[in-house]
Amino acid sequence: KEWTRAERYKKITDHPEEYFVALAEKVDASAFRQHYHIQPHTGLLNDPNGFIHFDGKWHLFYQWFPMGPVHGLKHWYHVTSTDLVHWQDEGIGLLPDTAYDSHGAYSGSGFVKDGQLHIMYTGNVRSKEWERTPNQIVARMQADGSFEKFLPPAIQGIPEGYTDHFRDPKVWKVEDTYYAILGAQRTDETGTAVVYESADALSWKLKGELDIQLPDFGYMWECPDLFEIDGQMVLLFSPQGLEPEGDHYQNIFQTGYVIGKDFQLDSLDLENDGFHELDAGFDFYATQTAESPDGRRILTAWMGLPEMAYPTDREGWAHCLTLPRELGIRNGRLIQRPVRELEELRTSKSIAEEGTLKGKIAFEREGRNSYEMKLTLDLSEQAPVTVNLCEDDDQENRFSITIDPTTKKITIDRSACGIPFGEEYGTARSLRLEEMDQVSLHIFVDTSSIEIFVNDGEGTFTSRIFPNEGEKNISLESPEKTTFNLEIWELG
Ligand code: FRU
DSSP, rough: OOOOOHHHHHHHHHHHHHHHHHHHHHHHTTTOOSSOOOSSSSSSEEEEEEEEEEETTTEEEEETTSOOOOOOOOEEEEEESSSSSSOOOEEEEEEEOTSSSSOOOOEEEEEEEEEEEEEEEEEEETTTOOEEEEEEEEEEEOOOOOOOEEEEEEEEEEEEEEEEEEEEEEEEEEETTTEEEEEEETSSSSSSEEEEESSSSSSSSSEEEOOOSSSTTOOOEEEEEEEETTTTTEEEEEEEOOOBBTBSSSSSOEEEEEEEEEEEETTTEEEEOOEEEEESSSSSEEEEEEEETTEEEEEEEOOOOOOOOOOGGGGGOOOBOOOEEEEEEEEEEEEEEEEEEGGGGGEEEEEEEEEEEEEEEOOOOOOOOOOEEEEEEEOOOOEEEEEEEOTTTSSSEEEEEEETTTTTTTEEOOOTTOOOOGGGGSSSSEOOOOOOOOEEEEHHHHHHHEEEOOOOOTTEEEEEEOOOOOOOOOEEEEEEEEEEEEEEEEOO
């Protein structure tokens, strides 16, 4: 179905109750609903927003179009958790219900001021002629969970030198000063990030552009996030418009980072050794991080991409968030590990196998695709190993992971896995490692996603998959003797 503009921007309150009942029925009948990922009840989810630990619990919101699996009038949906594992529904977090956000409550972030939870987000406004005006709005959470918006917006319209692509404020505080970093497009159609400062988080002054020495790097940067890990400054952002380069930049849009040396907030100078993609999988975008009470930097992302069709579109819903991950820096690169709290999801250990592989070993699985797997391979014999997941009994369909010590590459391939989609961007992705004598894979499989953590976070592959019924077995293959250790936990 093609959605008209009028349908995409029709208010949630202008839809009869029956509309949502029928839509929810359709969604509930989907075979691809996730078991332990955050996903929308109906409609489309995109960026994580307002991620923060406040007053004893985690608050997480996401961009949400309730009415169907398309991008339209965006709301924020709200979930909370005490452990990053079990999430409680809090209903709609933010409605696009004023003249300053009439065409969408776009992405933004959470922060604490005077002991109260605040957010700053982009109010998207369209004129009759469909000209866009972005506004940056600050709001404060009330006792009942709704937000009081401070209007007129803290930053109204577009400053000189930029286009209407000006959005996604991420706020942080240093001593008594609040800062916000926003994604922007210069009038020459190059992407950048700008920084604002404020003493009260209400009236903001443009400080300037963050300089990461990439003056012509894509046409727009979305969802910038600037934070410190181990005394080093990291800028994480989602640039649009990068061309594929070897194994890199294969998705329609990218997410990556630079790590700064001796960052000076005053000069906005972030000297760094270049841009690195954060994830090597098919579906990863628009990250957001938050700090945990014990000082960990936790990341979550949209497990999807803009301007792409997904198989669940016909079921009335689209997308989910990634598992929460802990960020770190190792050898000058960002690493991502699943947060330790996720061990709470384990219900039983279904496989524990140590041995030598030559040829193929298959493990038939009962039940649903909802498990965690740890595999360690000793590759000193230099033989390639393929791990097949979601394999059918005839061993014809699978999601494969090939670890090849001769090229030092790990390649994932979803060309024979379930319902094909996104094929115009290719069906394989590769990541090159420096060293490959031993490789460990830590994998989380849910009904319609695979998240692979390589070598304790050195690399990750994050992807959606839509396996057909019966595609659930696991097998390992290698032409030469390879020692392995495999553990599987069923997840609740
Ligand atoms: C990224 C993005 C943001 C914007 C939001 C709108 O996916 O385009 O830049 O705020 O989605 O939903």
